[in-house]
Amino acid sequence: MDERKRRVFLTGIFGTILVFVVLAAVIGVDSVLTSLKAAKPRAVAFTFLFALCWLAAWGLMLRAVLVTLDADISVSEAFFVYSGAVFANNVTPFGQAGGEPVAAALISKVSETRYETALVSIASVDVLNVVPSISLIVIGVGYYATSTAVGERVETAVGTAVVLIGGIVVAMLLVWRYRHTIVEHLPSMLSPYLGRIGRGHIETEPLEADITDRLRRFFENIEQVATNRRTLTLIVGFSLAGWLFQAAALMAAFGSLGYSVSPAVLVFVIPLANLAGAAPLPGGLGGIEAAFIALLLPTTGISAASITAAVLIFRGAIYWMPVLIGGATVSVLGIKAV
Secondary structure, three states: OOHHHHHHHHHHHHHHHHHHHHHHHHHOHHHHHHHHHOOOHHHHHHHHHHHHHHHHHHHHHHHHHHHHOOOOOOHHHHHHHHHHHHHHHHHOEOOHHHHHHHHHHHHHHHHOOOHHHHHHHHHHHHHHOHHHHHHHHHHHHHHHHHHOOOOHHHHHHHHHHHHHHHHHHHHHHHHHHOHHHHHHHHHHHHHHHHOOOOOOOOOHHHHHHHHHHHHHHHHHHHHHHHOOHHHHHHHHHHHHHHHHHHHHHHHHHHHHOOOOOOHHHHHHHHHHHHHHHHOOOEOOOOHHHHHHHHHHHHHHOOOHHHHHHHHHHHHHHHHHHHHHHHHHHHHHHOOOOO
16 A cells, blocks of 8 residues: 555544544443344344345346446356455445445456456446435435425435435536547546656557547447446346345344334435445445434434444444455455555
8 A cells, every 4th residue: 555545544544433433422332332232133134134135236236237248257256246346445435436446456357357347337336326326315205205394404415415416417428428529638638647657657659549449448338338228227126126125224223123214214314324425434434324323313213322223233234244245355356455
């Protein structure tokens, strides 16, 4: 790990610790531990089982994208590779933005595809996961609003989600609209700077040609996925299944503490809370937990200590289990994550 990456990583760790210290001071460690001790082991086991189902569903998403791009990868390989991708996202700051290059390297090695093809595959999974998440937010908030007044905190979270997702969609559409211009002009702008990186000087013309070729293949791969409607439908279906398995996992976590929470609340809280993964924290650790607590307090009527305990059980399955599985996968394959 170079010095710059080390500083970013340590800053993220410090930020995570700070968030948890604040949460502990506000909510109280003793009351949270008391709730955790009362958790029913069988229901906790179901939380982890549903989390495994989520990993499997989104692993199948990744496989469907790779098959569309003519890459050969088995169902079991897709599961472990996607777990490795989640691990990369969970240990690097800014979530997917920090972990995708590592995930692409992992996918490229296992599926024996070009790096840009692997990058398209994991980026496609992340982007297409937005489609069901928006639907779940709209449906969940709409159903919740029919029986309960939507609080200011939820309104703010939904508004923020709309702005962020809208901005991402607009940016993607602009990149796609001007993709030919990007391929034509971006390599000549980047190659003089990239050629000076490292100990030796790289000739500009061959580097520019290589960047142009990689960008062209990158956009061709995106088009190949986007124009296959049957595969797109299948991928979105796997994505929706993954979101619902996450909701089932969080429901099981609350059930382990003796609470029943409306599925309508969980299906919009989960994608909203995950937006905190964009924070400069390792995989959003700390920020996502805080977002869950902030959203669940006004929508469930459950005590802060019990909500925190349920969220910690849920995040143990959704965050820490993929870290263990994916970390082992990345380690065996010799990919550097940080």
